[in-house]
Amino acid sequence: MKLLTLNFLTCAIKSCKSTPASFPLHPRDAELEIVEADLNILFLKNILPRLMWDELRVIGSELGLPELPSTPPTREDLVEPSTTAIAAPTSDGTRDAGEEEEEEIPTQTAKDLHRVLLETCIKEGKLVCGNCGHEYKVLEGVANFLLPGHLV
Amino acid sequence: MSRPEDTLPPDLFYNDTESRKYTTSSRIQKIQSSMTHRALSLLSLRSPSLILDVGCGSGLSGEILSQTADEGTPGGPHIWIGFDISSSMLGVALEKEVEGDLFLADAGQGVPFRPGTFDAAISISAIQWLCNAESSEESPAGRLSRFFGGLYASLRRGGRAVCQFYPKNDEQKKMVSQAAVKAGFGAGLLEDDMGTKNAKVYLVLTVGGGDLDGDITGVVRGMDGVDVMDARRKAARKRGEEQKGSKQWILRKKDQMEKKGRVVKASSKYTGRKRRVQF
Numbered sequence: 187m188k189l190l191t192l193n194f195l196t197c198a199i200k201s202c203k204s205t206p207a208s209f210p211l212h213p214r215d216a217e218l219e220i221v222e223a224d225l226n227i228l229f230l231k232n233i234l235p236r237l238m239w240d241e242l243r244v245i246g247s248e249l250g251l252p253e254l255p256s257t258p259p260t261r262e263d264l265v266e267p268s269t270t271a272i273a274a275p276t277s278d279g280t281r282d283a284g285e286e287e288e289e290e291i292p293t294q295t296a297k298d299l300h301r302v303l304l305e306t307c308i309k310e311g312k313l314v315c316g317n318c319g320h321e322y323k324v325l326e327g328v329a330n331f332l333l334p335g336h337l338v
Numbered sequence: 339m340s341r342p343e344d345t346l347p348p349d350l351f352y353n354d355t356e357s358r359k360y361t362t363s364s365r366i367q368k369i370q371s372s373m374t375h376r377a378l379s380l381l382s383l384r385s386p387s388l389i390l391d392v393g394c395g396s397g398l399s400g401e402i403l404s405q406t407a408d409e410g411t412p413g414g415p416h417i418w419i420g421f422d423i424s425s426s427m428l429g430v431a432l433e434k435e436v437e438g439d440l441f442l443a444d445a446g447q448g449v450p451f452r453p454g455t456f457d458a459a460i461s462i463s464a465i466q467w468l469c470n471a472e473s474s475e476e477s478p479a480g481r482l483s484r485f486f487g488g489l490y491a492s493l494r495r496g497g498r499a500v501c502q503f504y505p506k507n508d509e510q511k512k513m514v515s516q517a518a519v520k521a522g523f524g525a526g527l528l529e530d531d532m533g534t535k536n537a538k539v540y541l542v543l544t545v546g547g548g549d550l551d552g553d554i555t556g557v558v559r560g561m562d563g564v565d566v567m568d569a570r571r572k573a574a575r576k577r578g579e580e581q582k583g584s585k586q587w588i589l590r591k592k593d594q595m596e597k598k599g600r601v602v603k604a605s606s607k608y609t610g611r612k613r614r615v616q617f
């Protein structure tokens with residue numbers, strides 16, 4: 187399970203939904219794994235404002251990851267300042283294919299964010315609710331959110 | 339042929355053998371793929387989004403969500419999170435090393451994400467299972483309500499969901515759509531190949547706010563065969579009176595407003611047009 191997902195998952199128990207302590211779920215006895223994925227700069231820009239940054243930092247430190255900056259990056263921090271803006275048209279006047287959709291070059295910040303959110307995964311362990319203490323087991327990266335009937 | 343939904347609970351029906359059989363059948367792959375593309379066209383995503391796949395199974399839809407726009411996935415590649423009640427199905431997805439995150443959960447118990455998490459959600463051939471309650475303490479209505487309530491909250495304002503499902507009959511179709519409307523969604527039903535044995539039903543859902551204004555007609559405008567549903571109850575009719583909401587009534591109100599100096603939307607052939615109110 188990606189840390190991205192953990193930044194959105196809450197305790198499934200109904201009475202926990204309205205209490206702030208049910209988010210984020212806290213990893214316990216977690217075994218981490220890096221699963222490489224293509225960097226998707228447009229996705230990062232899209233998801234950035236939806237992240238709960240402080241909670242991401244908390245989870246990161248609980249997992250013993252290098253400390254994240256105290257404030258989230260901005261969208262501008264994710265792409266290298268444009269260098270192609272002044273590119274001249276080709277001599278025969280045709281536009282080359284790359285020109286229509288200008289390629290955005292990810293910064294180191296974007297790469298770091300990608301690493302944390304989309305490549306750092308919890309492989310085994312538990313996710314624990316800070317409110318009710320319910321433990322969701324994670325096996326082979328798959329968390330079990332099935333609840334016994336009386337907790338629904 | 340009996341419906342699998344009537345034989346066993348989903349987690350038992352989709353055991354290891356059935357999950358493998360399901361996923362490797364080229365006929366099923368083809369159908370699920372075309373329905374996923376249909377659902378994607380209804381979502382009209384323009385850029386890489388965070389998508390929930392409800393009843394994701396072995397990830398047949400997910401694999402399509404992960405593809406690029408060039409490979410035929412509008413706005414792709416998307417990042418998706420899928421859940422399913424069958425661990426065997428998820429096991430097959432793991433073997434295939436799908437890119438989305440997977441977890442085991444029962445849609446009838448809700449959707450455990452904080453509000454506004456997803457840009458969009460899809461569900462292909464799954465939610466009819468919610469109409470079969472597994473135990474006496476659960477009712478289909480309760481399970482549908484928890485599912486749609488949770489789905490609604492987990493989508494961002496202006497977000498959309500498309501659920502293709504196989505209703506057993508009209509009553510079930512109505513029960514499912516009604517539960518979605520009750521949860522707050524703008525809802526429309528789209529039926530492909532209606533009346534044939536290949537009929538496919540898509541429940542198209544929108545969340546108000548954002549760039550869509552929650553107007554389901556924004557999704558379905560210009561699409562043939564979409565029935566827009568309306569949450570508002572039919573106003574009790576008084577015979578002989580101009581009906582509130584009728585074209586006549588709207589035109590009169592517009593006239594009144596205009597005289598007061600307000601700006602009103604230009605009337606068109608759509609003004610006050612009757613939508614097929616399903617319930």
Ligand SMILES: C[S@@+](CC[C@H](N)C(=O)[O-])C[C@H]1O[C@@H](n2cnc3c(N)ncnc32)[C@H](O)[C@@H]1O
Nearest residue numbers: 348393394395398422423424444445462464467
């Ligand atoms: C026909 S399969 C479709 C799988 C996948 N969406 C696809 O298109 O290939 C139906 C799936 O719905 C899942 N399902 C049934 N009831 C469910 C529930 N209550 N919660 C989550 N998944 C459920 C089943 O386990 C099964 O994987």
Ligand SMILES: [Zn+2]
Nearest residue numbers: 197202315318
């Ligand atoms: Zn809890």
